[in-house]
Amino acid sequence: MNFSRNRVLHVDDDPSDSLLLRQACRKVEASFELLSLSEGEAAVAYLSGANGYSDREIHPLPVLVLLDLKMPRMSGFDVLTWIRKHESLKILPVIIFTASNQNEDIKRAYAAGANSYLVKPVGIHTLMEMVRKLDGYWLNLNQGVSL
Amino acid sequence: MAKSNESCGQRTGEGTRPTVEVLADGHHGLGRGRASNTLAPRMVENPKPGSFMPPHACWGGKPIAGEMILRKAVEGNSFLDYCGRMQTFQFMCGNMRFSKVRLNDFMQLTSGRWLARLPAALARYGFAVAVVLAALLLRFALSSSFGFRWPLSFFVASTFVAAWFGGAGPGVLALAAGLVLGNYYFVPALQAGNVHRPFDFVGSLGYVFASSICIAVVENLRRTKRQLIRLQRESLERGRVAESLRQSEKRFHELADAMPQMVWTAAPDGRLEYINQKWFEYTGLSGEQSYAQEGWITVVHPADKDKVLHTVHEALISGKPFQMESRIKNRDGAYRWYLSRGLSMQDESGRVVRWFATSTEIEEQKQTEQALENAREQLAQHARDLESRVVERTAKLEESLRSLEGVLYHVAHDLRAPLRAVEGFTQLLLERQAASFDPEEADYAARIISAASNMDELIRDLLDYGRLTHMEVPCWKIDLEGEIARVLVTLEREIKAKRAQIKVETPLPKVRANSEVLREVLVNILSNALKFVSPGVDPEIHIFARRDGGRARLSLQDNGIGIDAAHQEQIFQMFGRLHGGSHYSGTGIGLAIVRKGVERMGGAVGVESQPRHGSRFWVELPVAVETL
Numbered sequence: 097m098n099f100s101r102n103r104v105l106h107v108d109d110d111p112s113d114s115l116l117l118r119q120a121c122r123k124v125e126a127s128f129e130l131l132s133l134s135e136g137e138a139a140v141a142y143l144s145g146a147n148g149y150s151d152r153e154i155h156p157l158p159v160l161v162l163l164d165l166k167m168p169r170m171s172g173f174d175v176l177t178w179i180r181k182h183e184s185l186k187i188l189p190v191i192i193f194t195a196s197n198q199n200e201d202i203k204r205a206y207a208a209g210a211n212s213y214l215v216k217p218v219g220i221h222t223l224m225e226m227v228r229k230l231d232g233y234w235l236n237l238n239q240g241v242s243l
Numbered sequence: 244m245a246k247s248n249e250s251c252g253q254r255t256g257e258g259t260r261p262t263v264e265v266l267a268d269g270h271h272g273l274g275r276g277r278a279s280n281t282l283a284p285r286m287v288e289n290p291k292p293g294s295f296m297p298p299h300a301c302w303g304g305k306p307i308a309g310e311m312i313l314r315k316a317v318e319g320n321s322f323l324d325y326c327g328r329m330q331t332f333q334f335m336c337g338n339m340r341f342s343k344v345r346l347n348d349f350m351q352l353t354s355g356r357w358l359a360r361l362p363a364a365l366a367r368y369g370f371a372v373a374v375v376l377a378a379l380l381l382r383f384a385l386s387s388s389f390g391f392r393w394p395l396s397f398f399v400a401s402t403f404v405a406a407w408f409g410g411a412g413p414g415v416l417a418l419a420a421g422l423v424l425g426n427y428y429f430v431p432a433l434q435a436g437n438v439h440r441p442f443d444f445v446g447s448l449g450y451v452f453a454s455s456i457c458i459a460v461v462e463n464l465r466r467t468k469r470q471l472i473r474l475q476r477e478s479l480e481r482g483r484v485a486e487s488l489r490q491s492e493k494r495f496h497e498l499a500d501a502m503p504q505m506v507w508t509a510a511p512d513g514r515l516e517y518i519n520q521k522w523f524e525y526t527g528l529s530g531e532q533s534y535a536q537e538g539w540i541t542v543v544h545p546a547d548k549d550k551v552l553h554t555v556h557e558a559l560i561s562g563k564p565f566q567m568e569s570r571i572k573n574r575d576g577a578y579r580w581y582l583s584r585g586l587s588m589q590d591e592s593g594r595v596v597r598w599f600a601t602s603t604e605i606e607e608q609k610q611t612e613q614a615l616e617n618a619r620e621q622l623a624q625h626a627r628d629l630e631s632r633v634v635e636r637t638a639k640l641e642e643s644l645r646s647l648e649g650v651l652y653h654v655a656h657d658l659r660a661p662l663r664a665v666e667g668f669t670q671l672l673l674e675r676q677a678a679s680f681d682p683e684e685a686d687y688a689a690r691i692i693s694a695a696s697n698m699d700e701l702i703r704d705l706l707d708y709g710r711l712t713h714m715e716v717p718c719w720k721i722d723l724e725g726e727i728a729r730v731l732v733t734l735e736r737e738i739k740a741k742r743a744q745i746k747v748e749t750p751l752p753k754v755r756a757n758s759e760v761l762r763e764v765l766v767n768i769l770s771n772a773l774k775f776v777s778p779g780v781d782p783e784i785h786i787f788a789r790r791d792g793g794r795a796r797l798s799l800q801d802n803g804i805g806i807d808a809a810h811q812e813q814i815f816q817m818f819g820r821l822h823g824g825s826h827y828s829g830t831g832i833g834l835a836i837v838r839k840g841v842e843r844m845g846g847a848v849g850v851e852s853q854p855r856h857g858s859r860f861w862v863e864l865p866v867a868v869e870t871l
Contacts (some may be wrong), residue, residue, distance in 0.1 A: 112664040119671055134310055195656040197706075199714075220667040220701035226625075 102235055106159035106194070107175060108133040108137040109167040114218065117162075126231045131158070135193075136170030140178055142187055153171055158188070160234050163210075165194040165201060170240045180209040187241055189234060341460070371405035371413030374419040382429060395425035395450035400481040402454040406461040410442060413460040421446055421454070503582070505602040511595040513559045515539070522602075527574025543571035544578050554586075562587050562595045566607065580609040651709060655702050660754040662702075666695040697830075704832035707763065708817070711836060716757045716843040718869035723751035726758065729764045734773070739784050743774050748787035750762060754864040760840040761864075764848075765799075767833040768860045772801035777855075790866060796844075798861045814850070837862075 108114050114132040121130050133139050139187040140157060149155045159167040161179070165172035179185045192205045194202065202213050214230075217223050360731065365503035378401035382389070398421025406414025426447060449625050499506040499519040506519040517532050520534065526542045533539055547569040558565035565585045570578035585600035673680070673688040674838040680688065725749060731738065738745065775781045785800040806814060819830035841848040841862055 112661070116663065116667040119667075195659055196652070197650055216659075216663060218662045218666050219696065220670040222671075223663075223667065229557055 101129045102127065102159045103156055104128045104129055104130050104162060104235075105139060105142065106162045106193075107134075107136060107167070107172070108132065108162075108164040109134050109165070111116045113164075114221060116220060117227070120227045121162055122221060124224050124228045124231070126235075128159070128231060128235050134165050136172065136175045139175050140170070143179065144182070159240055161188060161190045161224075162193040163190055163198060164190060165205065168230045173204065176205065176210060189238075191230070193236070205207065248531045324592045358725065367409035367413050368416055371409050371417045372420065372811055374401040374405045374416045375424065378421065379424050379428065382425075386429070395421060395429075395446055398422070398425050399450060399453045403457040403461065406458045410465070411458055411462050412462065414454075418451065418454040418458065430670060472715070493747050497550060500603075503602075507600055509598040509600070511559075511587075511597065513537075513555065513598070518596075526571070526572050534655075542572040544572070546570075551583075558585055558587075559598075561764075562589070562593075568609075571602065579604055581605040620710060644790065648709070648713065654708070655706050658702055660700060660868050662695045662699050666692055666699070669695070701830045701832070704830045704836065708832055708836050708839060711760065711763075711839045711843060718755045718757050718762055720753050721758055721761060722753050722758045723788060723795075724749055726761055727751070727765065730769060733762075733766060734769055737770070739772055741776075743773055743782035743784060746786065748785070751786075751788045751797070752790055753867040754795050754797075754865045756844045760844060761825055764837045764862065765839045768799050770860075771833060772799060772803060772858075772860075775803040775858075777804055794863050795866045796861050796863045798858045799857050800857060802857045805856050805858055806850060806852040807854050808852075811852060813851050815848070 099158050102206075106114060106117060108117075111134065111161070114134070118130055118132065121128075131142075133142060139161070142149045143157070144147060145152065145155075150207055163172045172194065176190055178191075179190060187209045191214060192210045193214050193216060194201070197215045205213055213233075214226065217226060245724070279401040357435060371439045375398065378397040382397045398417070401421055402414055402417040405417035489759065496517065496519070499517075500521070502519065502521065505522045505525065507522065509515050514536070518530075518533050518539075523530070524526070526533070526539075528538070528542065531538075532541070537552075542549060551569050552566060554565050554567045565583075565625065567583050569581060569583065571581045572578050581602040581604040582605045583600060585598055588597045588599060590596050602633055669688050669691045673685065673692070724747070729746065737743075773782050774783050780802065783802045786797070787800075788795055788797045790796075815834045818831040818837045820829060838848050841864070844864060846864040848860070848862050850858055851862050
């Protein structure tokens with residue numbers, strides 16, 4: 097286990113999509129470690145260090161959040177809004193990763209402070225390509241700030 | 244005129260004797276304030292020579308009124324018995340005028356005014372001379388009785404007569420002639436010539452004195468008479484004027500009473516002077532009530548009172564015509580609408596002398612107006628209702644459409660989630676178990692993946708088509724060359740895979756379009772051109788454009804399998820597929836998207852094709868206006 101690997105937080109209520117994304121990351125040998133959470137509430141708890149996520153040794157802050165929009169109870173928009181309101185997290189890069197390509201959703205996401213907007217593809221190969229590019233750009237090329 | 248009138252009958256020397264006629268006919272004097280002028284006597288030259296009508300006959304239409312007025316006119320003058328004298332004067336006046344008419348005839352025989360006046364003066368003086376001569380002859384005839392006593396006494400009489408008929412001038416002439424002749428013929432000493440006897444100084448003095456008194460008295464009488472006649476005429480004229488005014492007033496009242504409207508006249512201060520019969524009939528008010536200070540306002544509807552009073556007061560101050568509508572109560576207590584109009588009559592100086600007003604019933608008109616207004620209001624209400632109902636329905640429809648769209652999107656997205664899983668896990672399974680699958684199993688897995696992909700494509704196309712229908716399509720200037728180049732990059736992989744030859748004929752015009760929609764249109768057409776070729780044939784696509792006025796037609800010619808004329812319209816319809824999935828795969832939505840997209844950009848799309856000879860799809864779009 098490599099502890100120095102960057103952590104990417106993936107929030108999605110669909111376990112199939114989470115599994116597919118994990119498989120895709122594994123197949124392209126992504127440079128980051130993916131943590132999938134199935135609820136918006138869990139994501140907020142993780143980011144704020146509550147509910148057993150307080151140990152940052154085990155649960156370090158992610159360098160990137162992949163956020164699904166359509167989730168029960170706390171939606172992706174709610175999580176995003178919460179992040180952008182949180183003083184220490186407001187600069188955390190958040191990429192929307194959702195099935196919707198509706199203009200309204202896209203506009204609303206950017207307005208709420210999303211850094212990028214990706215539509216889930218049908219086809220594992222397209223997904224792998226997407227992960228590869230995401231890893232290359234956001235985890236390597238892009239200059240981030242450590243929180 | 245006054246001078247001529249004054250000399251009536253006395254100045255015999257006057258050649259042109261005007262006759263006075265009072266014109267009373269047809270003048271009511273209303274509306275002009277010039278009654279005194281219009282009714283003034285008019286002078287005319289003798290209308291028919293020789294057929295003179297004496298003035299008293301002319302004036303004498305209403306002798307009693309004339310007398311009364313004359314009495315009034317010379318009131319305070321106690322010198323004369325007015326009535327008696329007047330008759331005398333009239334008689335004399337008539338006589339004199341009779342003689343003067345003769346002179347007038349003579350004047351008309353001769354030519355020229357001064358010529359006519361000369362014989363008249365000569366006649367007056369000649370008459371004086373004749374009278375003196377007559378007195379001389381009479382004195383001679385009676386000299387046997389008188390001897391040399393009273394040598395001048397007869398000449399006093401002649402002077403009097405000469406003055407009476409000829410005026411002061413002839414009188415003085417007669418006086419002088421009598422003095423000379425009397426002294427010459429009837430003073431004995433002078434006649435004898437030998438006895439120096441002085442001129443009968445005392446007698447002459449007495450004679451001159453007596454004659455002068457005669458002349459003075461006669462002259463005075465003449466003047467008084469002249470004055471009287473003038474006064475009489477003026478009084479008669481005034482009487483005539485008053486009478487004619489009274490007549491015209493009476494006529495006016497008769498007329499006004501016959502009118503179906505209410506008519507009234509008022510003094511400049513608004514005090515009512517006359518109200519016609521209709522008012523009393525309608526309101527049932529008494530004259531006392533009506534003529535009282537603003538008594539009429541009691542029958543005006545309370546709601547209209549202030550407005551009416553305001554209008555009337557305003558008009559009384561300004562003197563300008565007014566008009567107003569008000570409800571007036573009838574004798575049964577019911578109100579009816581009346582239109583009142585008032586006009587002021589002004590004199591020459593612009594001062595209001597009288598108000599004249601009418602009130603016309605406009606109840607029916609008002610009711611019609613009201614009905615019309617009600618109808619209009621009702622119509623407007625209906626229109627508003629309809630409008631709000633339309634707005635409501637539209638809102639509902641939009642709402643349901645929106646929710647339907649939302650449902651559609653959700654369904655579409657949720658439909659894609661299992662597809663991702665099906666495709667993804669089958670792929671993973673296939674890859675991991677590749678070694679253990681027999682060819683048949685591998686084929687099954689491939690079919691699952693392919694079916695999932697197709698379904699995903701179908702859903703995406705459906706979503707695209709739906710989006711095209713509802714999205715806003717703002718159009719601006721688009722460079723076709725650049726747009727086609729970008730589309731070719733998008734399709735690069737397919738083009739290479741099919742080993743297609745694509746020739747673009749430049750330059751291409753700039754058009755007004757929406758870049759996103761145009762690209763979708765071109766991708767669909769080109770994909771079809773790449774797809775629908777006979778097996779073993781490499782696609783060849785020729786792209787070119789022609790400008791036709793304000794439109795540009797972009798043509799995409801391929802060497803594909805072509806389309807039968809019977810199906811050329813069908814292909815643009817939703818799911819208008821001509822080929823089964825085994826030969827050429829597709830969703831059957833591509834060309835429907837093309838048509839929808841082009842239509843949304845204000846263009847047109849079509850195809851010219853023959854089976855096995857390729858197809859030429861064309862897209863017509865408005866040419867972009869060149870701006871500097």
